[in-house]
Amino acid sequence: MSIRIAIAQCAPALGAFRRNVEMHEKWIARARAAGARLVVFPELSLTGYYLKDLAADVACAPDDPQLAPIAEASRDIDISAGFVERSADAKLRIAQGHWSGGKLVHVHRKVYLPTYGIFDDGRYFGPGDRFETYRWAGGTTGVAICEDLWHVSTPYLYAAAGATIVLAPSASPGRGVAEGGDLGTAESCRLMDRFYASYLTVYVVYVNRVGNEDGVAFWGGSEIVAPDGTVAARAPEFDEDLLIGEIDPELVARERARNPLLRDEREDIVLRNIAGRLGLPFDRRD
């Protein structure tokens, strides 16, 4: 039984929370009408990306009434959307929430905050400190927000913990317009999606936004890559799109039977190696 999901490749307004909530409600309605069980929005979809000092202005607690319309809309379709989370002790983090059955059921906080080149996340946000999987109707899932996915250990840890789906909400600026190929960023991202999907035998759901912020264009190109390395669905570049695709748990099972890399993975060696290098205690218990 495959599960239908939708990707909302949208263009959030920068710093306009209420407008973005209304925008989400429209995309959610379209995804629902298309029969999707889940609709995934890009990184910081409720606030916009290059927030700078606006980050504090648009931040909210996960139970803030401003997010109630999203929770309400999740009664008959799961919703994964991005916001700035203000923690109880007033730290700001880039968060991706998963709402289901009218409730927030999981929050991932971006761990790797790019602070170089055109990125300045580390100036405005604090990092998350964990990669936790969670379960929903589609299967065990981990969330990697944009830069999180570029760190090989992130999808590795999720796959090791049993994930069959990696959701990768992003705000990826398009750059690299050299002749004779695709947009430079697009090539890198597609290589990454396909590599992780094939070698960790997971679904990679890459959700990028479109639109311009302060002269930077987000390039879209969202895609669902299946564990056999095929592109199950791909959205156009630079244009808004509701991308519909299927997640097939049977395909995960078939690929893992054919190619049992994860079954044979030696996490103990990984752990002993790292623990040894960092001088941390490590006791193997068998």
Added chain:
Amino acid sequence: MTNALARAGVIRPDPKDPSPLRIDEVLVRKMLVLFIREETAKARLRRAVVGVSGGVDSAVTAALAAEALGPENVLGLFTPYRISSPDSRAHAQEVSRKFGFTLEEVPITEQVDAYLKTRKEKVDKVRIGNKMARERKSIEYDRSWPDGIVLGTSNKTELLLGYGTQFGDMACGINPVGDLYKTQLRELALSIGIPEAIVRKAPTAELWEGQTDEGELGFTYADADLVLYHMVDRRLRPSELIEHDFDADLVNRIREMVRRNHYKRVMPLIAKLSLRTVGHDFLYPRDWEAD
């Protein structure tokens, strides 16, 4: 994959190989049209004003604006001084006809000369050139009111070299072509249908008679662009370029121009006094949208 690898790091700096500068014109055109359309809308404006000189940079800018906003929402301004060549006018008119936007001619001779007559000292030709550039820009800004945005036409080569007049030709609301080297901009120009005569002619700011950019700079755009590409885009040090047979004088001269003129590329410095200061730690995005 070969292309991705080539871009990822195996490009060897070679003064005889201009191919690293080649761009995907279809992709660039799409990105720039979306840029103009969105950033104009976010500024709550609907028209664009472009100073159309008859040269290739402003021709490309005006053509992209016409595609993004519709030609009826683009105003081209041809602002000749008495030394401006008839070719420039003909080329500006040709671009306006081809891309369908209105071109208005607003001469600047009277006001520039009126000002110059009041000066007792000898006025250097650079000052006259700067005055002309700022006069033109003041007209563009005037004609942008109340619902237009002034589009910049300074390319990446000019911006990096600082080869332009601050608050003159460099001034604008948004600049669609500022990340394209002159060589790349010519390539884009040909692909979007700018007439060859405009693309191939010697670039000039026409600030005095007989002036050409390359004559004044003392090097060609083709040479400068390749040096800048490796220096800026690929982050190579001048010494590394010289090791790879780039001309040492050229490399050092370009590097020094980039350094010396950096002030033209940034906002004016504001003296920090209070707890929160514009430009220092009051850092909001320009595309700050209303809720």
